[in-house]
Amino acid sequence: MKLGSTYTLSAIAALLDSPFSGDENLAVTGINEIHRVKHGDIVFVDHPKYYDKALNCNASVVLINKEVEVPEGKGIIICGDPFRSFNFILNYFYPFEFPEKSSQFELGEGSKIHPTAVIGKNVKIGKNTLIYPNVTILDNVIIGDNVIIQSGSVIGSFGFYYKNRGSHFERLYSCGRVIIENKVEIGANCTIDKGVSADTVIGENTIIDNLVQIGHDTVIGKNCLIAAQCGIAGCVNIGDKVTIWGQVGMASSVTIGDGAIIHAQTGVAKSLEGGKTYFGSPADESRNKLRELAALRNLHKILEQKNM
Amino acid sequence: MKLGSTYTLSAIAALLDSPFSGDENLAVTGINEIHRVKHGDIVFVDHPKYYDKALNCNASVVLINKEVEVPEGKGIIICGDPFRSFNFILNYFYPFEFPEKSSQFELGEGSKIHPTAVIGKNVKIGKNTLIYPNVTILDNVIIGDNVIIQSGSVIGSFGFYYKNRGSHFERLYSCGRVIIENKVEIGANCTIDKGVSADTVIGENTIIDNLVQIGHDTVIGKNCLIAAQCGIAGCVNIGDKVTIWGQVGMASSVTIGDGAIIHAQTGVAKSLEGGKTYFGSPADESRNKLRELAALRNLHKILEQKNM
Amino acid sequence: MKLGSTYTLSAIAALLDSPFSGDENLAVTGINEIHRVKHGDIVFVDHPKYYDKALNCNASVVLINKEVEVPEGKGIIICGDPFRSFNFILNYFYPFEFPEKSSQFELGEGSKIHPTAVIGKNVKIGKNTLIYPNVTILDNVIIGDNVIIQSGSVIGSFGFYYKNRGSHFERLYSCGRVIIENKVEIGANCTIDKGVSADTVIGENTIIDNLVQIGHDTVIGKNCLIAAQCGIAGCVNIGDKVTIWGQVGMASSVTIGDGAIIHAQTGVAKSLEGGKTYFGSPADESRNKLRELAALRNLHKILEQKNM
Numbered sequence: 001m002k003l004g005s006t007y008t009l010s011a012i013a014a015l016l017d018s019p020f021s022g023d024e025n026l027a028v029t030g031i032n033e034i035h036r037v038k039h040g041d042i043v044f045v046d047h048p049k050y051y052d053k054a055l056n057c058n059a060s061v062v063l064i065n066k067e068v069e070v071p072e073g074k075g076i077i078i079c080g081d082p083f084r085s086f087n088f089i090l091n092y093f094y095p096f097e098f099p100e101k102s103s104q105f106e107l108g109e110g111s112k113i114h115p116t117a118v119i120g121k122n123v124k125i126g127k128n129t130l131i132y133p134n135v136t137i138l139d140n141v142i143i144g145d146n147v148i149i150q151s152g153s154v155i156g157s158f159g160f161y162y163k164n165r166g167s168h169f170e171r172l173y174s175c176g177r178v179i180i181e182n183k184v185e186i187g188a189n190c191t192i193d194k195g196v197s198a199d200t201v202i203g204e205n206t207i208i209d210n211l212v213q214i215g216h217d218t219v220i221g222k223n224c225l226i227a228a229q230c231g232i233a234g235c236v237n238i239g240d241k242v243t244i245w246g247q248v249g250m251a252s253s254v255t256i257g258d259g260a261i262i263h264a265q266t267g268v269a270k271s272l273e274g275g276k277t278y279f280g281s282p283a284d285e286s287r288n289k290l291r292e293l294a295a296l297r298n299l300h301k302i303l304e305q306k307n308m
Numbered sequence: 309m310k311l312g313s314t315y316t317l318s319a320i321a322a323l324l325d326s327p328f329s330g331d332e333n334l335a336v337t338g339i340n341e342i343h344r345v346k347h348g349d350i351v352f353v354d355h356p357k358y359y360d361k362a363l364n365c366n367a368s369v370v371l372i373n374k375e376v377e378v379p380e381g382k383g384i385i386i387c388g389d390p391f392r393s394f395n396f397i398l399n400y401f402y403p404f405e406f407p408e409k410s411s412q413f414e415l416g417e418g419s420k421i422h423p424t425a426v427i428g429k430n431v432k433i434g435k436n437t438l439i440y441p442n443v444t445i446l447d448n449v450i451i452g453d454n455v456i457i458q459s460g461s462v463i464g465s466f467g468f469y470y471k472n473r474g475s476h477f478e479r480l481y482s483c484g485r486v487i488i489e490n491k492v493e494i495g496a497n498c499t500i501d502k503g504v505s506a507d508t509v510i511g512e513n514t515i516i517d518n519l520v521q522i523g524h525d526t527v528i529g530k531n532c533l534i535a536a537q538c539g540i541a542g543c544v545n546i547g548d549k550v551t552i553w554g555q556v557g558m559a560s561s562v563t564i565g566d567g568a569i570i571h572a573q574t575g576v577a578k579s580l581e582g583g584k585t586y587f588g589s590p591a592d593e594s595r596n597k598l599r600e601l602a603a604l605r606n607l608h609k610i611l612e613q614k615n616m
Numbered sequence: 617m618k619l620g621s622t623y624t625l626s627a628i629a630a631l632l633d634s635p636f637s638g639d640e641n642l643a644v645t646g647i648n649e650i651h652r653v654k655h656g657d658i659v660f661v662d663h664p665k666y667y668d669k670a671l672n673c674n675a676s677v678v679l680i681n682k683e684v685e686v687p688e689g690k691g692i693i694i695c696g697d698p699f700r701s702f703n704f705i706l707n708y709f710y711p712f713e714f715p716e717k718s719s720q721f722e723l724g725e726g727s728k729i730h731p732t733a734v735i736g737k738n739v740k741i742g743k744n745t746l747i748y749p750n751v752t753i754l755d756n757v758i759i760g761d762n763v764i765i766q767s768g769s770v771i772g773s774f775g776f777y778y779k780n781r782g783s784h785f786e787r788l789y790s791c792g793r794v795i796i797e798n799k800v801e802i803g804a805n806c807t808i809d810k811g812v813s814a815d816t817v818i819g820e821n822t823i824i825d826n827l828v829q830i831g832h833d834t835v836i837g838k839n840c841l842i843a844a845q846c847g848i849a850g851c852v853n854i855g856d857k858v859t860i861w862g863q864v865g866m867a868s869s870v871t872i873g874d875g876a877i878i879h880a881q882t883g884v885a886k887s888l889e890g891g892k893t894y895f896g897s898p899a900d901e902s903r904n905k906l907r908e909l910a911a912l913r914n915l916h917k918i919l920e921q922k923n924m
Contacts, residue, residue, distance in 0.1 A: 100730075101731055112406045114406075116426050116732075118730075118732050118749040132465075133409070136749045136804075138748075148466075151446070151465060152442075152460060152462045152499070152768060153768075154768045154804040154805055157803060158803075160844065162823055162841070167821075168839065169821060169823050169839070169841065183476060185477075187465060187466075187468065188499040189768070189805055189827075191804040191826040193826070205476040207470055207477050210465060211497075211499055211539070211805075211827060213825075213826050213827050213845055213862075223477070225477065228499075228541070229521055229537065229539040229845065231827070231844045231862045247539055247557045247575075247863070249845070249863045264557050264559065269880070281589075281880075281881045292913060292915065296603070299603045299604070422716075440754075441717070441752045442768075459752040459754070459773060460769075460805070491784060495776065496773040496807040497806075513783075513785060515778055517776040518773060518776070518807035518829050519827060533778070533785065536776065536829040537829055537865070554849065554865050554867075555863070573881075573883045601898070604912060607908065607915065608907055608911045
């Protein structure tokens with residue numbers, strides 16, 4: 001997310017009432033979770049395992065719970081609880097608001113919204129787009145032209161991103177948007193979470209069947225086909241022309257290359273190269289998995305023959 | 309779908325502005341996708357792999373992208389793009405309309421519709437049927453007596469049937485209906501797609517749990533039990549007294565025999581005989597699958613013993 | 617469920633017009649399904665396989681379809697069809713009512729209900745709780761403080777509990793409640809069924825992602841994390857601090873110990889000890905399952921080498 005205007009490192013540190021290291025005038029323009037971070041952004045890290053990754057990512061400012069050497073051209077802010085400080089900044093610049101039934105949203109020519117659909121604030125809908133009955137579009141959603149969203153789907157729900165505090169879970173605010181590009185079609189009773197600090201994006205011409213879950217900050221390319229009941233976690237990157245058959249599950253932060261084909265019920269826990277066909281839970285190349293299954297079908301006969 | 313009245317082969321060809329072969333007066337009464345086609349129907353085929361199947365099916369007229377010998381008693385219409393021509397005819401006889409909140413539908417005695425439910429056009433609801441809050445019933449849905457549809461379910465959404473045009477996906481219009489027979493019970497947040505050119509049917513006494521997906525043109529028999537989160541694709545035929553436990557997935561166009569029992573999380577990619585019990589992804593007879601799993605559990609011990 | 621006041625064994629038998637054995641003045645205070653039964657309760661059993669279990673459970677009165685010896689301090693009522701008699705009593709004390717859009721419910725300070733949410737009767741909502749657009753809360757639901765329920769979720773749908781009558785399925789009335797404790801967060805388009813004769817409970821601080829199904833009478837402990845598209849059947853007992861990743865399925869009546877971690881797409885058919893990590897369908901300890909999968913990946917090579 002952009003912060004709206006440019007701030008200095010010292011101004012952000014003052015906001016958090018926390019010490020900093022680095023050029024006090026360092027320009028800070030945004031805030032982002034590490035998966036989507038850009039130059040000028042604030043990021044946070046609170047586990048030593050990820051210190052190096054955070055300090056060497058594109059962010060300009062790192063909220064961190066240890067004094068460390070400041071990388072060239074960057075700043076750090078020392079926070080007792082970087083997650084909470086990050087959440088504080090998100091909510092300071094994008095304060096949480098409960099959605100109201102809005103009568104004000106941008107609506108392109110030829111688009112139709114069923115009167116039972118709920119449309120939140122800061123929503124833009126392009127031309128010739130159809131929003132079916134009982135759809136919920138929450139705040140900060142951008143929908144292109146010639147889009148179809150079928151009944152009961154929820155666009156812009158919160159991300160499932162929590163810190164385990166032992167005694168309870170603490171939610172990271174979802175301040176990002178959902179961007180649905182032109183000619184996307186979304187089935188019935190789907191759920192598409194907004195980004196935490198970036199955007200969840202469904203690329204042009206992508207078709208999504210019923211009861212599909214798309215997590216926060218996930219970016220899906222163009223011309224993809226996603227069949228019913230797939231569950232795509234948060235921070236996933238899916239390329240173009242990817243085909244995902246029914247009930248596939250995908251863990252957070254994986255990357256799927258262009259043109260991959262993923263058979264039904266596959267469980268994707270690691271990134272997959274494009275141009276190949278996958279099956280199984282955990283996913284493997286389809287031909288490997290089918291060979292394994294064939295071997296397994298014959299195993300007991302072989303063992304009997306060999307008296308094993 | 310019926311065309312409303314009887315047309316001639318030459319009249320349909322004229323509508324498509326395309327050449328035809330066969331008796332110009334051949335009677336044409338309907339249009340249907342190949343899985344559900346009847347005598348008098350128009351069907352389409354655009355891939356050489358399926359030419360024979362289409363030319364030898366029950367349809368009277370085949371929209372085809374090649375000049376071929378006309379089967380006895382049939383007609384063909386030569387189209388550059390049979391998918392598009394088929395779609396054109398569907399939409400000509402059943403023009404697409406965005407749903408409106410209708411106040412006019414047939415409602416039997418003793419039935420109750422919660423005021424927050426949305427009911428489309430051409431909907432008939434029998435006696436003593438209960439439609440719960442926030443249900444969406446789209447156009448062209450027939451519901452019998454003593455039916456229960458729980459909250460958030462969507463009946464009559466579009467089918468997931470697209471042609472890949474390379475640059476984009478082109479939807480086949482869904483002009484069919486959903487028919488829900490007497491004493492069917494449907495859980496919460498389910499999605500039941502309408503038929504493309506025939507009907508999606510849920511047979512008498514069949515019980516469906518929450519979050520279940522039923523695809524276009526699928527026909528489910530009587531006295532079936534379908535547990536939560538099952539996903540049944542399009543054009544599936546399920547017999548009577550079939551039990552399907554939770555999270556089962558079923559690929560399009562498979563047939564399941566009467567009395568089959570399918571254990572939870574099974575993935576059905578091929579047709580299954582009735583009267584048997586199945587498990588696994590891909591599905592196998594349960595006893596085979598359990599024997600495989602037992603062998604697999606012991607495999608590493610055997611390999612160690614044999615020093616393999 | 618409590619019966620409201622205390623009845624005698626003979627009064628209940630008279631209500632059912634059925635003979636009884638045992639002290640006619642035996643106090644009867646409630647009715648419950650065997651999984652949740654307490655002293656003073658009525659329970660039913662109609663299959664010889666479960667006679668002993670029912671006669672020796674905590675219930676005070678057993679509806680049974682055979683004359684048996686009456687356990688010490690208990691009563692039996694001989695019914696031709698105990699399921700139907702049980703259903704009769706449930707419906708006598710808790711008559712079925714179709715939900716109306718209620719304007720009367722208890723609402724704590726600071727809570728916000730979106731105007732498109734539907735709230736049933738006998739609903740209590742605590743403080744600072746947020747109910748998002750298009751949520752359906754049916755009758756007899758108790759919601760604590762600081763709860764979030766996101767759009768499209770359905771709380772208090774019927775349980776999926778039917779008796780197969782051969783010619784049809786007969787539903788057991790769901791007369792129980794849903795209890796959602798403080799600081800629970802529930803995602804979008806979830807479904808949480810009410811208890812049949814007890815309560816479905818979601819414990820304090822538990823976080824549930826989108827499109828999750830929770831069955832009737834299931835009790836989930838505190839501080840659990842349940843990811844998207846999980847399906848938990850009825851009468852399940854989940855301890856505290858249990859983590860369940862996406863698309864996990866759980867069969868009815870299993871128990872999951874505190875602190876268990878269940879990986880994505882796992883199928884749980886049997887109870888699982890706490891403090892361990894599980895994977896696979898059917899579930900096994902994760903390390904066993906991963907060893908099996910590794911052995912399977914190498915199997916065909918081994919078989920080739922050994923010329924098997």
